[in-house]
Amino acid sequence: MPDPASFAIRVRDLVVGFGKRVVIDHLALDVRRGEILGLVGASGGGKSVLMRTIIGLIPPQSGAIEVMGVTIGSTHERRTQAAAGRWGILFQQGALFSSLTVRQNVQFPLRENLVLSDALLDE
Structure with missing residues (x-):
């Protein structure tokens, strides 16, 4: 076993x-x-x-x-x-959260776990 x-x-x-x-x-x-x-x-x-x-x-x-x-x-x-x-997770041809854009999906764990400005997240 x-x-x-x-x-x-x-x-x-x-x-x-x-x-x-x-x-x-x-x-x-x-x-x-x-x-x-x-x-x-x-x-x-x-x-x-x-x-x-x-x-x-x-x-x-x-x-x-x-x-x-x-x-x-x-x-x-x-x-x-x-x-x-x-x-880390990446879905082909679509965002992880279907209600969010790809950018928002990439930013999501950063927003959840770090304190970053919107400008830095966008960069």
């Missing part, structure tokens, strides 16, 4: 949906530290939903997610916020 510390991401029995529509149905996934993983699939297949759930932006209906040894909940939980300070 592999050492749990050898995993960067562990997902167990994950169910994610919106209303009555289930997008991810009992997914299990292990990503080892140092491993590079690409998600490929049809539009609407749940790739972005999975990533957003792993980082705490979308709450799961059930299941467990662990990133770098930390159990992930919603973005408002302290442990998730602390863990998020250890990773």
